[in-house]
Amino acid sequence: MQYITLDNETDFDGWREAARSLVLHHVQPTNVAWTVQGRDAELFAPQAPSPILAVNDGSFKVSGKFVDLAKAAILHRDPERFAILYRLLWRLKDNHDLIEVATDPDVALATAMARAVHRDEHKMHAFVRFREIGRERAAHYVAWFEPEHHIVELAAPFFAKRFADMPWSILTPELCAHWDGHSLSFTPGVNKSEAPGEDRLEETWRRYYASIFNPARLKVKAMQAEMPKKYWRNLPEASIIKPLIEDAERMTGAMIANAATDPHKPQRRPEAPMTRKTAANDLEALREEAAHCRACHLYKDATQTVFGEGPKSANIMLVGEQPGDKEDLAGHPFVGPAGQMLDRALEEAGVDRKKVYVTNAVKHFKFVPRGKIRLHQKPNTPEIKACRQWYEREVSAIQPDLIVAMGATAAQSVFGKITPIGKNRGRLIDLPDGRKALVTVHPSYLLRLPDPEAKALEYRRFVEDLKIVAGLQKKAARAA
């Protein structure tokens, strides 16, 4: 039988040292008795430390997961923890994967211990209540807390980092932690009688606690699950819990009974801030009107109407399919990836982007949500038809000479019927009203092509189409 005596209740290094040596000497877990200095020693334990510990050469590998688990579990107050962890270590040396087996009794036990320790640490971070001793700049902040496990050293650095600018002490029955503004120190535990008296802010805190509580939503069990009664004796707000509960039903009943009162008439209601702006010109008026469009259901799920943009004097109008994710958020057409592609192509073709008007056949983003992203959906014929009025009114306001339909949806809107792109692209087509139309692909089509060669080829064709636009633009500029 090996008798191991650790220096103190949280002596992880001592345990690790001893455990390593015991494993190397093939000492079975059943042949080890663990104790701590000052605890009632085992009846037959020798007084001298075990000679086995002097011989400590060699090492073996154990997973980091076990080390983390042991560091936490060793802080548990169960006196059996050292033996349980040694047994687990003994079994792990021949079976590395055991640590991943949540159903193993030893793994489950050690995990439960570590979890209890971390929960206790978390509750200490939450429920410590400092009391001010002295005033303001010269104040010292002192708290009394009763942890369940040996966690004071574990929990203290959190307070040092959070309250680095003030001297504080946390007094507990087993160990006290102190911060002087520069370093942490620990002293033996004290009696509760050493705890400071009521702090000047506690009454204010209780008033806040009472006011933030909603008596119509009484859920006492839910409160106690997270704030068990064992903590209440050291919480300043706990003294009013019972009266608040007793009053809750009465207060709620009163609210329901006294339901409606005559509304209080405000003196002078200022203009409600969320009202609409008045429009400056006809294009502005159109944009404003379109912002409230309800002609199809697409407005419901979209952020906003994305109307066309560009100079009123533009003689070229580019029409896309519909706003995408980014356009919907920003409220401007062609600002997402397809817009960047279009800008690049226009520049290469020699089109002056500032002089064209860009818009979309459908002015709300159609999509289905998938978690944190939105999947683009193709607008259908009724939606394209419902939105066509805006396109027509934009044409009347801008009076362009050339309309460029990018993609099938835009072509359907421009020609008023389904119009295949392949057959019609790359040449000027006369529209019934005397304007010219040009059909080409939508830049997002280029983005979707997986094959880089096909992409490059299609991009060049797109630029070729746009060169027709550039030619017309230059001709119009010379004429002007």
Add this chain to the structure above:
Amino acid sequence: MDVQRKLEILADAAKYDASCASSGTEKRDSSDRKGMGSTAPGMGICHSYAPDGRCISLLKVLLTNACNYDCLYCVNRASSNVPRARFTIEEVVKLTLDFYRRNYIEGLFLSSGIIRSPDYTMEQVVGVARKLREEHHFRGYIHLKTIPEADDALIAEAGKYADRLSINIEMPEEASLQQFAPEKDVRAIRRTMGRLRLKLDEAEENRVAKTKARPQRFAPAGQSTQMIVGADSASDHTILHTSSNLYGSYKLRRVYYSAFSPIPDASRALPLVQPPLLREHRLYQADWLMRFYGFDVGEIVDDSAMLPLDIDPKLAWALRHRDRFPLDVNRASREELLRVPGFGTKAVERIIATRRTTTIRLADLARLHVPRNKALPFIVLSDHRPSPHRLDAAGLIERFKPKATQLGFGF
């Protein structure tokens, strides 16, 4: 009026906002001794719990409960007779620091009634955060309400100081918002959410790409919103559809559901009954299924458009899809396991890690933290197989329904 009285009025005015999280922000502390406060990434800390079961993590107050708007569901509406108060910026700053220093709170949640104009109100709210951060070097958590249609520069500044920003959508449907909150415009609210998302995305891109030496910080804990449940007649399907749209469109971290509860001095237009707490709870469960369990709205709510109240939505789904069960726990995919009643995300991870080296048996369920009674009819283990007629029995649902008990406070 003294500060304590103001605090009572302005905390009471803020308690109908369900948001309490102080989690999911960047890691900060005050080791440089320049100020006070810290945040832990991931988990926030709940410093106390009120008897309504809600956590108290932040000092949650309004800057003022005076308001130009007359939203019928709101205790602070212009026509309400509640006592009014207004904090000075200095008073909120001092209360926050005083409470924080005693470890009562994780930080500040600040909202406000709309006074004068959206920009003026936003400027006041940002003013508190600016003072806390710039003058007092406060490193704790700050959650600010964003006023819809506020100026972009103010929103950028709010994001610079705040960990989280939120705008409440309040009503699941545009029609009910028009009915109850005539001055509010759902389009303006959504446009502002869209602006926030663009700024969040930009800050995220800069963080990842490290393009700038010091990228402009913007609300590292993202944005959230709240919907009131039970004030209008919207169905659970409508509510969840709206949530799923908001998550997808604006990358919200959270949608909070707030069961409409009686307010002092209520309007005649509203249902004055006990708040539908169980319905709220089911909506939260459904929300989790959408976010962490791979469920779509259409799967969670069947044609009745309302979630059942007597059983949770995942169990309801499993009972509607008995043909997919029983599942072999030792073989099923992660996606399938996530759909077993009683299997949480962590339990599924434990199962997957465990079954690599060993076979899972009936006795192991407790160690995996799985409620036996709930899962057994739906699973196959090496030593358990539910009898086929049991899974098809019409009475299976009875097994899960809560036993009738007398109401009382567990005290």
